[in-house]
Amino acid sequence: MAFTVLVLPVALMTGPDVFQWLILTLPLMIWIATRFPLSSSLIAVTLIAALSVSVLHYTVSPENWLPLDAAQSLLLIFAATAGYVRFLLAERESAEEQLETTVAERTRALLESNRNLLDEVRSREEAEASLLRSSQYFRTLFETTSNPIIVIDEHNGIRQWNSAAETLFGYSREDALDLDLINAFIPDDQQDEMAWKLTKMRHSSLDRDQMETRIQGFDGSAHTLLWNLNRLPERETDRSVRLMLIGQDISDIRETQNQLHYLAHYDVLTDTANRRLFEDRCRQAITTALRHGHYCALISLDVDHFKRINDTLGHDAGDELLQELSRRLRDSVRREDTIARLGGDEFAVLLNHVNGAEGCEKVARSILEAITEPVRVPGGELVITSSIGITIAPEDGRSYEELLRNADMAMYRAKKAGRNNIQFFSEDMNDEMQRQLIMERELGAAIRNSELDLYYQPVLDLKTGAINGVEALLRWRHPRRGLLTPADFLDVAEQTGQLQQLGEWICQNACLQSRAIQAMSGTPVWVSINLSSRQYNHPQLTERLRAAIRETRLDPGLLAVEIDERLLSDRLEETAHTLHELRSIGIGLTLDRFGSGLSSLRLLRELPFDQVKIDHELLKMAPEDDNTAAIVRTLINLARQLSLKVSATGVERPEEDVFVRAAGSHMVQGHRFCEPLPSSELPALFEAVRDGRRLLPDDQFNLPLRSDSNQS
Template identity: 35%
Template sequence: MNLSPLPLAVFVVDATGSITSWNRACEKLAGYGAQDIRNRGLDTIIAFDDAAAVNRVADRVNADSTGELICADGRRVPVRVTVAPQSLDPDQPGTYSVIVVPRSGLAPTRYALIQDLPIADIIEELPCVFYVIDQSGHLLLWNHQLEDALEMTSDELPTYNVKNFFDEAVQAKIVQKILEAFEEGTSSHESDLIGRHGKRTPFLFHCARTNLGSLPVVFGTGLDITARKEAEHGLRVRERAMYSSVNAIVITCCEDADNVIEYVNPAFEQITGYTLAEVKGKNPRFMRVDDCDVDERQRIHDALARQQSVRAVLRNRRKNGEIFWNDLRIDPVASMEGKVTHFVGVISDVTEAKHYERRLQHLAHHDALTGLANRTLLQERLKSAIDSATARRKQGALAFLDLDNFKHINDTFGHEAGDAVLREIALRLRASMREEDTVARLGGDEFVLVIAEQPDLAQLGMLVERIRQGVSAPIVVDGKEIQPGTSIGVSLFPQDGRNVDQIMRAADAAMYHAKTLGRNNVQFYSDELNQVVHQHLLLEASLSRAIRNRELVLGYQPKVDLRTGRVVGAEALVRWQHPVDGIIPPDVFIPVAEQTGLIVPLGDWVIDEACRTLRALGALGIDDFVIAVNLSARQLRQRRFVNRLAETLARHGVAPGRLELEVTESQLMDHPEEAREALAQLKLLGVRLSIDDFGTGYSSLSHLQRFPVDCIKIDRSFLGGTGDLHNGHAVITRAIIALGHNLQLQVIAEGVETREQLTFLRDHDCDQMQGYYFSAALARDGLQDMLRRDTRLDM
């Protein structure tokens, strides 16, 4: 930009002497246009007389210089040159004003030059307020900048005492400063000028005493320091923020290619234990932990060398020697010239977060009770072992362990004892395995071993057998000896599968095979076992189709009242009529349905079909006949089972009391409180309830008494074969009948096949029986015919 016109030729130059701006008097005097002057060196325009002795603009400040102005047309005009230390161009701070005046004859002194200046014009163009005050405190002279600050006209200003331009709280101080200038010659102070409309502007005032003729006065300038005040306030806020920050802040100064600490805040002292006095002048590297986080530290070093920002997470050492994790962010700070002079580092102590992260990492991959690997970590380790075995042409093994009687341990000794057993078995398994092997717990009483590189199958077999024996050794808990046992299934990789899922399914199948062979033994996966598993999967798929295609049928085994010989009910027994394989018995497909969850739709179908039969019998006038349906544990646990059952009964128009639901003793004792609540809801619905296979589980009489059941069924195993009722079976059977009657329950015997069994039951007041002695299961038509003819038991 060009300077506003002045009656003097004035150049503005930077510290190197390069011309940055000028006024029109320069163009008139030297004859140059704007394009000719800009960025030219001062020495190409002015030939100084002492150029050889003085070559820096700064050295000519406040000194009288002479020389020749080199004009555009080649003329040389003798001039006086005065260099002022401040630029008259407010948009170009840090520059110099060069005032050029033509001369003739000898050069005048500096004071003579000042006398030649047009003072009034200069005062009006000053970048500050200017004022002259008499001893009464009134203005004699001022420039327009003062009028702008006070929002007043030139006619109004003389009528005010200058103290009234300030806040009332500081007026006494203002008067004191003016008197100080009159008495001592000068004074300075900072204060806000308050305009007529309330505008407040902070100024830095400088006052000096002089005389106008014989009148003592004080003149002065006021520099608007709004920007400085705002900057100072910002600095105070930022300084307070750094001081109060919970994160440690370190400011380092770049000295001789090193970064030494210049400032640390209180949070740094709290986190590290070092005070500012102890660390000032040191490189922050003194806190590092040797041989730790080498890569992170190198990243920091490289970033600082490039003067770039960097963030890293690394360990440092506190004053007390304790190691802590810190999340460090470092940023460079540059000067106005763009040179990096400092670095600011912000340290967050993330030690607790790191420890918590490690705990979460451990919990995410380890079982909480035993500390063994969990399913997630097991699958990672197994995949790695399979890949390694495949690549190195080696052989590994996966062993599934399932405790044989863990439910009995929990029921007999309590869950705390059960947990103690699991922890002890985990310790035994760890002790039996090598460092490179993996021991995992999948939950409950299932453990898995990943055994790497086992070239000798015989040695592997001996190892697994030793593990089985070790697990089966007695465990003492609270002075009581507990005898665990385990069934183990083993698969080999890569021959039994190429991926994690195949290997785990093979070992799982081998383990179930071990259980079917009597438990507490070891079985290896084989092609034959694979065929069994394959048949199991086919059966699962076929069963799902059979439910959809209505390949299932119900047979009804009659129940006989042992006092009248009359048929009073029947048990619904499901059969599968396979289109290719013919009749498939329930002991083949019911376990598959239980394992896969198909038991739920299968059970719903059985109940619906039984209700259909009860409705058909009702149409024949048979309204007191009861059909019993076996209920699975999955059905009993379903939340909406009771609602669905009520809807089914209502849809068929069957009274709830004509349907009896049979649950096994083991189902009730797995979760007795949940079972009691579920049975209570069924009882409210009005259906009859019975306990099937009574005497084969681990019943608690206190629980049994609380179950809202109507009858109990004696398991066929207690009747024995022909002639067996004179041994221990008879004692148990009599006890069950007596127990049932004492609890006001009906007692039903199933599996009755001989006259001797019938006579025994009748002699001991058993209420009902069912079995081949009277009738096998009948189709619906056969049952209806039997009831229509009133077929009875030959008593």
């Protein structure tokens, strides 16, 4: 359209008018260049210039004719000018676009920064609000908790002190500030421990600890507090370490525990030890006496004719009499001695570290004099007498049961001697003979009446935990004295000639029960029996064992005999002959208490043993004594080098268990794994083992299968 508007007037003009309109094409071109896009404007300007040149050159009259090159140059200048203007405009548009892009990007970045800044401000505001809430919560908790909370500095000076602490100690926050916590509020006998714990926390990585202290409240009340000690983060200002102590009043808990302990260990009526505590104290005293080589004594006493007093004056009078008697006993002995009421009017006194019989008699005389002083009871005064029996350890015995029995025997002798009397336990010939006669008669009856029984203790394989064998141990179910071990009657049996009869009974029953054991176990399990010196030296030992095996149809390889090393040191040639005869039958041979004698090496070299049992006395000392441990390891290594099986017997403690495993023992036996069981309980044992129960503990905290106070 612009082209038509321009060319049509030019075609109608003549003369100077043509050149005037020609001049008008310049602003037209510039207008086109700025009005339309670059490509369109360039095309339009080019066409206008070309057509204008043609019109100027060919349509104008000759007299007004413009040379072609001049017209072209002029129009070219116009077109170039328009193009340059368009180029500048395009550059300006490009610059404007870039500027807009840059501004937009910076605006977006600024908006993003603003958003991030707002988020950060919002987060900080939320954090500050949360911190403020936490601070308020902490302050509320700090002030409202019933537990005293104290913050101390590096010098144990009090820096913070809550309301509960104010109530307990009676100091306001201002008064408590800067006070030394330990010196001001901790009892003298606990200050060193508290100071040490606080110092340890400050100079170690320990963040928490506990300590129990006694506290006297502001009102004079006594408290037991369990302090939770906490290390606070170091302060940024001075890098000092502060500790927070949070107290928990456990007075009621401790009081309940003390009451339970008292009820479990003391007689409520007389405030003396009960049987349980007295037994424990006696065992400790006996152990100490044996270790240090001094004496302790056990005194048994009761009130003569107490039943008559109870029946006549009533139980209240009897109770008051017992209470007064206990007070007089306490006044007559030292603080380290123990007084116990064992039941009824029966009392016992443990004297620690006495100077033999003379010192014991002095104490007993003092007790007797105190008891015979008149006692005031409801209804009048009483003059009572007492019978006292004394036994001294370790001369008269090395166990609590033995000493108590001896003291009772001495007390009954005192009663028979006329009451209000003191008697020491003694092993005189008449009493010994009487005891032997009674025991001989009862032991014979026990064999006839089937009162004897065999208990079995498993011997475990240390690799698999399987039961390789069982050791048969004799027990006597005495109708009056309960279950007796061989230590209670073998001496009498030997002195009275009954030991051989017992040995035959053991051999016959062990062979008979061995077949049942094989059926229970499902796998071959050998049974071992112990031979006494008299059995071993009997000329018909081999024939009797062969006869027992034949009668019971037992595989001889499932029977083993254990022979104490100390029985074999003499008459080695005869010993070797006997053992080779047993070996020829197929019976297993075990050297018992290996290491207890002086001839172990020779015995191993010359006698046909296939197994050794380490002396349990050595095993008891090995975990704590390096020399003993070295000896035991040497014995085990020696036996292994000779292709002998090694069994550790009498293992009771975890330390012994760990030691024998590390030392290389093949098998192990002892109360730690399973106590001796009667034959009636063996089916349950083997069934439990088949069901996956392990008798061999994996760690030191496992317990034995059952508890039985009788030792083998």
